[in-house]
Amino acid sequence: MTFGLTDTQVAQSKEKFGDNRLTEIEKESFFDKLKENFNDPMIKILLVALGVNALLVLGTQTGVIAGEKMDWYEPVGIAIAILIATIVAALSEYRNENAFQKLQEEASKIKIKTYRNGIIAELNIDDLVQGDAVLLQPGDKIPADGIIIDGKIKVDQSVLNGESKEATKKAAPSDYKEDNAPLDFLHPHKVFRGAVVCNGNAVMQVSVVGDKSVYGQIAKELQTTDDRETPLKVKLGKLARSISKFGYIGSTSIALALLFKHIVMNNNFDPVQIAAYCSNLGTLLNDIMHAFMLAVVIIVMAVPEGLPLMISIVSALNMGKMLRDNVLVRKLAGIETAGSLNFLFSDKTGTITKGKLEVVTFIDGNLNEYKNYDDVKGDLKKYLSLSIHQNTDSIISDKKIVGGNATERAVLAFSGSRGEAVDVKTSGKIPFNSTNKYSATSIEGDYSLTLIKGAPEKILEKCKFYYDSDGQKKKYSGHEQLNKNIDALAVRAIRVVALAVSEEKINNDALPENDWILVGVMGIRDEVRPESVDAINEALEAGLNVIMITGDRKETAVAIAKDAGLMRLGSDIVLTSDEFAAYSDDEIKAKIKDIKVMARALPADKSRLVRITQELDYVVGMTGDGVNDSPALKKADVGFAMGGGTEVAKEASDIVILDDNFKSIDKAILYGRTIFNNIRKFIVFQLTINVSAVLINFIAPLLGQENPLTIMQILWINLIMDTLAALALGGEAALERYMKERPKKRDDAIVSGDMWKAIFVDSTWISFLSLLFLFSPLKEIFFESTEIMHTAYFTFFVMVAMFNAFNARTDRINIFDNLSGNKNFLRILGLIVVIQIVLVYIGGEIFRCYGLNLNQWGIVLLCAVSVIPVDMARKKFMSKTGANYGG
Numbered sequence: 001m002t003f004g005l006t007d008t009q010v011a012q013s014k015e016k017f018g019d020n021r022l023t024e025i026e027k028e029s030f031f032d033k034l035k036e037n038f039n040d041p042m043i044k045i046l047l048v049a050l051g052v053n054a055l056l057v058l059g060t061q062t063g064v065i066a067g068e069k070m071d072w073y074e075p076v077g078i079a080i081a082i083l084i085a086t087i088v089a090a091l092s093e094y095r096n097e098n099a100f101q102k103l104q105e106e107a108s109k110i111k112i113k114t115y116r117n118g119i120i121a122e123l124n125i126d127d128l129v130q131g132d133a134v135l136l137q138p139g140d141k142i143p144a145d146g147i148i149i150d151g152k153i154k155v156d157q158s159v160l161n162g163e164s165k166e167a168t169k170k171a172a173p174s175d176y177k178e179d180n181a182p183l184d185f186l187h188p189h190k191v192f193r194g195a196v197v198c199n200g201n202a203v204m205q206v207s208v209v210g211d212k213s214v215y216g217q218i219a220k221e222l223q224t225t226d227d228r229e230t231p232l233k234v235k236l237g238k239l240a241r242s243i244s245k246f247g248y249i250g251s252t253s254i255a256l257a258l259l260f261k262h263i264v265m266n267n268n269f270d271p272v273q274i275a276a277y278c279s280n281l282g283t284l285l286n287d288i289m290h291a292f293m294l295a296v297v298i299i300v301m302a303v304p305e306g307l308p309l310m311i312s313i314v315s316a317l318n319m320g321k322m323l324r325d326n327v328l329v330r331k332l333a334g335i336e337t338a339g340s341l342n343f344l345f346s347d348k349t350g351t352i353t354k355g356k357l358e359v360v361t362f363i364d365g366n367l368n369e370y371k372n373y374d375d376v377k378g379d380l381k382k383y384l385s386l387s388i389h390q391n392t393d394s395i396i397s398d399k400k401i402v403g404g405n406a407t408e409r410a411v412l413a414f415s416g417s418r419g420e421a422v423d424v425k426t427s428g429k430i431p432f433n434s435t436n437k438y439s440a441t442s443i444e445g446d447y448s449l450t451l452i453k454g455a456p457e458k459i460l461e462k463c464k465f466y467y468d469s470d471g472q473k474k475k476y477s478g479h480e481q482l483n484k485n486i487d488a489l490a491v492r493a494i495r496v497v498a499l500a501v502s503e504e505k506i507n508n509d510a511l512p513e514n515d516w517i518l519v520g521v522m523g524i525r526d527e528v529r530p531e532s533v534d535a536i537n538e539a540l541e542a543g544l545n546v547i548m549i550t551g552d553r554k555e556t557a558v559a560i561a562k563d564a565g566l567m568r569l570g571s572d573i574v575l576t577s578d579e580f581a582a583y584s585d586d587e588i589k590a591k592i593k594d595i596k597v598m599a600r601a602l603p604a605d606k607s608r609l610v611r612i613t614q615e616l617d618y619v620v621g622m623t624g625d626g627v628n629d630s631p632a633l634k635k636a637d638v639g640f641a642m643g644g645g646t647e648v649a650k651e652a653s654d655i656v657i658l659d660d661n662f663k664s665i666d667k668a669i670l671y672g673r674t675i676f677n678n679i680r681k682f683i684v685f686q687l688t689i690n691v692s693a694v695l696i697n698f699i700a701p702l703l704g705q706e707n708p709l710t711i712m713q714i715l716w717i718n719l720i721m722d723t724l725a726a727l728a729l730g731g732e733a734a735l736e737r738y739m740k741e742r743p744k745k746r747d748d749a750i751v752s753g754d755m756w757k758a759i760f761v762d763s764t765w766i767s768f769l770s771l772l773f774l775f776s777p778l779k780e781i782f783f784e785s786t787e788i789m790h791t792a793y794f795t796f797f798v799m800v801a802m803f804n805a806f807n808a809r810t811d812r813i814n815i816f817d818n819l820s821g822n823k824n825f826l827r828i829l830g831l832i833v834v835i836q837i838v839l840v841y842i843g844g845e846i847f848r849c850y851g852l853n854l855n856q857w858g859i860v861l862l863c864a865v866s867v868i869p870v871d872m873a874r875k876k877f878m879s880k881t882g883a884n885y886g887g
Contacts, residue, residue, distance in 0.1 A: 003133035004115025120397035151202030199431035247302025255295035301693035334654025339672025342618035348550035357410035361523035365466025379471020391451035428506030490555030606632035685808035691763035733821025799864035
């Protein structure tokens, strides 16, 4: 039967009915982000300060308020600074989030097996058109609404109708005409986009595409964005709120203390003088304004509002790198949590091994061994050909084998296109399932048989006969010797698939399990990836417990585990599914750290393993590629789906490993740890500057220096601390040494002891230098005026922040460690320095900058750079070694 469209028909259908694209959810625009930023509490405080400042300027300029006239430049400057801060933050967040989403969308497009021009091609789901014929196999998501025209499948439509019961869909008769009857999910021939194929194989003809499909009509409900905050974002938010609370309380207290000093202490606590002072409205309002602006300054410096923004910036900066390493992050929480994994349950085939299965031997009932298909002679070859070509989900299209799983493609490749020519048709099928562990297909025509393929332990015991080399049916009694041969193959890491025949037909999806006829067994080899050995060793050194889960025999699984370096100790445990089931949960908990292999595993075993391990408060990762893996992938803290797996597995996962390689799982763990460490670096940088700025703005007014930093200067410093620092530190390279760290515990604080030491030492040193600048008698020697001194101090504060960024970016004494891995670091810091130099000479009254000579620049830079040797000494004598900030 010929299916599908030609290129000409595709073009005509696309022009008439459109393609299969769904209208995308409207994303937040740049102006939406900008509006959101104006709702930020910090910006609101600044807007209030701007309003009060503007009113005071207006009042003093018009004479309504007595006192010295205030200039317009300060409120205008504040307004410009607010605009710059909000625009830069909004633009950065908008660009990073959109880059992240675009990369996700491009990398996660579903591929559909479609008949075009007489052959099967894998097309993007968006490229389907009405009339296309699509091959549907277990694990596929139905890509459009349509009619089954060949085969029979069972589908899960719960995403559409909420019903968990599977629905059977079968081929429509040749005279079937589609009607306009009301929507019926139980219609025997119709299938709908979004449903999942559970078992069986079929070909559907697309009848409705894109937004006109049932799925498209309810897409707004299905395609909702996930607004849940990730664990790391929750931690950062909690830290920010804790610091903010102290900032708000402290700023209010300082403002009240300053007012008390002006109103009460400066008037010698004399009620008459206090009353006279308060009667001078202009002076009183001016002092209140100064106290209010000081409070604003302290709040702006103390509140680390850039912490939550750091998540989106760091994620976007690393997304492209991860994709280049074949790691697609579907859910941000996944990559964050991957860095803290304690246990990883990994599939064998295609992950630890190459996944390129190859049949290396065929053994018949007489124990004759054949290395190649052409070596098989006589009528036995016909039964072998039937078993290979008629009982499979794989097909040969354009000389390529597509569809089915890796095992079926390997079996079909054994004979390729050299199968025997026969005239048969399929009359019934039993798809492979984890209970029977075999698949079966009934055929009629030249041969009327049921062909069976599956696990030897399920098939051989039911075989009472075998075919000899001439294809003659004979009594079979060689079970014991054949099993010895199978065991010998297993020791060589060769797994075995048995082929048999029944003279009974499939009836009501069941097959009598007696008097089967053995065709033979096929030995299939899947070699361990060379890179997997190194990757597993790296994962073990990173503190992970790696357990290999496979459907193979115990002997095969052990051979692979030893080759991969998973089994190293005499205490290592290998369990089969039956042995695992015999143990209680408590017994498994006691053994869990010694279990290295689970053989003959069932899908339910995976979910139980995840549950038991999580009950011990470990962070668990699970790999999978099939429909039955989905519950375990969802249950795990991090679900890793294989890029070659089913779409259902991918949707259940947090991360997709595009090349199905264990090495890429290591990369995901490394990036998870990198993101966590980069955020820690940003916290050290920001809190060091925050603490020193709050300290100096608290102490200086009490010592008579009421404005060590103006509101305009604070806004510029705040921009450096938030967006620009996030961009500079967020791009720090993924370092292999992070894989030597122990996994983070669930309840680990995001700020470690070493981080607090760094913040305390460096902020104390910066505060000490600030006091020298502002109050030391030396200032009169080096700076000819107060204006120049303020210019120098502002420049010092920016420069010391820049030099301290070198301290924060690495826990090593060598501040240039791996600097080449983050080229944007020097570019961004260079940009900040250039802008600061420009401000020094043209900032004028707006930024309170009046220029510096070379000697003054030397003093500023010498004081600023001194924070580097101070922090080096801290790292040498106060810091733990071997982990990033004590992580």
